[in-house]
Amino acid sequence: MNPYRHFIGEIEAALRAMQAAGELPSELDFSAxxxxxxxxxxxxxxxTNAAMVLAKAARKKPRDIAEPLLARLKANADVVDGAVAGPGFINLKIADSFWRDRLRDCLKAGIAYGDSQMGQGAKVNVEYVSANxxxxxHVAHARGxxxxxxLANLLAKAGYAVTKEYYINDAGAQVDKLGQSTFLRYKEALGDVIGDIPEGLYPGEYLKEVGAAIAKRDGARWIDKPQSDWLPVMRDFAIDMLMAEIKTDLDTLGVRMDVYTSERAIVDSGAVDRAFQELSRQGLIYTGRLDPPKGQKPDDWEDREQTLFRSTKFGDDVDRPLKKSDGSWTYFANDIAYHFDKFRRGFADMIDVWGADHGGYVKRQKSAVAAITEGKGELDVKLCQLVRVMKNGEMVRMSKRAGTFVTLRDLLDEVGPDVVRFTMLTRKNDASFDFDVAKATEQSRDNPVWYVQYGHARTRSVLRQAAAAGVAIDGLDSAPLDRLGDAGELALIRLIAQWPRQVDAAATAHEPHRIAFYLYELAAAFHAHWTRGREEPGLRFVVEGDAELTRARLALVQGIGFVIGSGLKVFGVTPVEEMR
Structure with a gap:
């Protein structure tokens, strides 16, 4: 049970009773x-803000709603007290027994505690990484x-049917440049001196491996052939080899996609033409000229007739071209077709996780989704700001193999996947982030990864020690939880009971970082209570001579472990059983 959602239901029931009694108008919107x-x-x-949000529509002062509403809520057996605060907020004191029952819910559910049907099985497509x-x-891809x-795990826990998808950008000029770069490395592998890599091509040493692999397979077959012969061979071989490496790195990070979709396959299937025809049918395509960008006119600006999409009709700043001067489709046209393809596959709800450098692309893509789906589809774009890798206060040197950036593999080798995953989620996605390697691996309260994991390990240690002392730790969901009456114990129970609300709220907002904050708060409260037990023997978890109180306190410890384990599962992090 989400206790806060439960009390929204109780509040709404009391409001309906007030409507039936003529104390409130019959037509009121309770959704806020x-x-x-x-x-x-x-x-x-x-x-609750109930009186505040209903006052205007009810044509009453908030307190004139709050006071009779509070009187009705106090009749609820779970409400032991309450007060109207400020202009009309209502604060309720809930019975300790109600919170203890939520702990029992947790003990029965285990790490499935917090699972909900909020999403009601609605299909959601989460597309992320999608690196060329x-x-x-690199590390920015790691954050995405x-x-x-x-986010996909969180939505699944909240009851959505989630598909994880990677869009392979394997069409267009950038992969042709990849093919040209690979050809140089292929010649180099055969003994040619290629000199400096020309500007505009890919200089990273990782392509040496690709060129050498082609040379080993094909020998000198392509050396004297025209570019039209070797380019598709070099391009496709490089894409396949690099995608295999990308998938290996993602697997090491614990990321496993449900679907890989090829941009080239989308184009070759005629999907772009179909999307164009759909927009034309809606009268959203026209031929016209665009004004140059504000400020200095770019050198490559062309004042020409273009095929344009009326994206301004859907909130974009300017209309957008769909065809290049050579008549081929723009990247934007391909992206419209790709999102139309997702919609045709049954995904009205789409979430894209992009790098910060795509911020200027958001409005046009959201406008395209609104248009192509005729308002039936919705796109949420989560932008991830860049990541700087730091060590001892200095930026980590660039990867020699990559040439210009720190690779995900470098970071995984340095700290491991669990640390990468949790640390990347300790900031909101659109906030800049310094990944401090030393801080992420130190054992201190300042390192949330270690601190939360230590909380889980401590719950396991307490239960192991109790079992070693002969205390039965099976069936703790039937322990006499009414014996838990200390203020610290009850505060921990209330924190545990917040977990279902945290799941629903974070899933609704599409903000998984909220889970990191909550887990840290729960771990901190648990560590503090454990410390109190060292200083006050009467608060220790194992109480000599009182088996019932011991089992009740062990039930609390187990509940904390279940919730931390549940949160770490959302993050894709393995809970540790003991700290070393």
Whole structure:
């Protein structure tokens, strides 16, 4: 049970009773009503804005709604007290027995605690990473991979039918440049001196491996052939080899896609033509000229008739071209077709996780989805800001193999996948981020990865020690939880009970980083309570001579372990059993 969603239902029931009694108008929208923990725990357990959000429509002062609403809520057996605060907020004090029952829910569910049917099985497509197959993944790709994967896991826990997808950008000029770059490395592998890599091509040493592999397979077969013969061979071989490496790196990170979609396959299937015809049918395509960008006119600006999409009709800043001067489709046209393909596959809800350098592309793609689906589809774009890798206060040197950036593999070799995943989620995706290698591996409270993992390990240690002392730790969901009456114990139970709400709220907002903040708060409260037990023997988890109280306290410890384990599962992080 999500206790806060439960009390929204109780509040709405009381409001309907007020409507039936003629105390409120019959037509009121309850959708903006919230029930959440107050910012100050001294104010109670649950705060609601019901009177505030209904006052205008009801033509009443908020307090004139709040006071009779509170009187009805106090009749609820789970509500032991309450007060109207400020202009009309209602704070409720909930019975300790209610919270203890939520702990029992947790103990029965295990790490499945927090699973919900909020999504009601709705299909959601989460597309992330989608790096051009022109080189190895770097740390910015890692951030997008982790954010996308955790978000997909979070949505699945909240009851959505999630598909994880990678879009392979294997069409267009950038992969032709990859083929040309590979050809140089192929010649080099056969003994040619190629000199400096020309500007505009890919200089990374990783292509030496690709060129050598082609040379080993084909010998000198392509040396004297025209570019039209060797380019598709070099390009396709490089794409296949680099995509295999990308998939290996993602697998090491714990990211496993459900679908890989090829841009070239989308184009070759005629999907772009179909999308164009659909937009034309809606009257959204025209031939016209665009004004040059504001400020200095670019050198490559062409004042010409273009085939344009009326993206301004859907919130974009300018209309967008769909064809290049040579008559081929623009990247944008291909992307429209790709999102139309997702919609045709049954995904009205789409989430794309992009790098920060695509920020200027968001409006046009959202406008395209709104247009091509005739308002039936929705796209949410999560932008991930760049990542700097730091060590001892200095930026980590660039990877020699990659040439210009730190690769994901470098980072995984340095700290491991679990540390990469959790650390990447300790900041909101659109906030800049310095990944401090030393901080991410140190054993201190300042390192949230270690601190949360230590919390889980400590729960396992307590239970192991209790079992070694002869305490039965099976069936703790039947322990006498009414014996838990210390303020610290009850505070921990309330934190545990917040987990379903955290899942629903983070899934609704598409913000998995909220889970990291919650797990840190829970771990900190648990560590603090454990420390109190060292200082006050009466608060220790194993109480000599009182088996029932011991089992009740062990049930609390197990509940904390289940919740931390549940959160780490959302993150794709393996909970540790003991710290070394």
């Amino acid at each position: 009503i919230t029930a959440e923990p107050p910012r100050d725990a001294a104010h109670g357990d649950i705060a 197959p022109t080189g190895p993944l 991979a982790v954010v996308g994967d955790a």
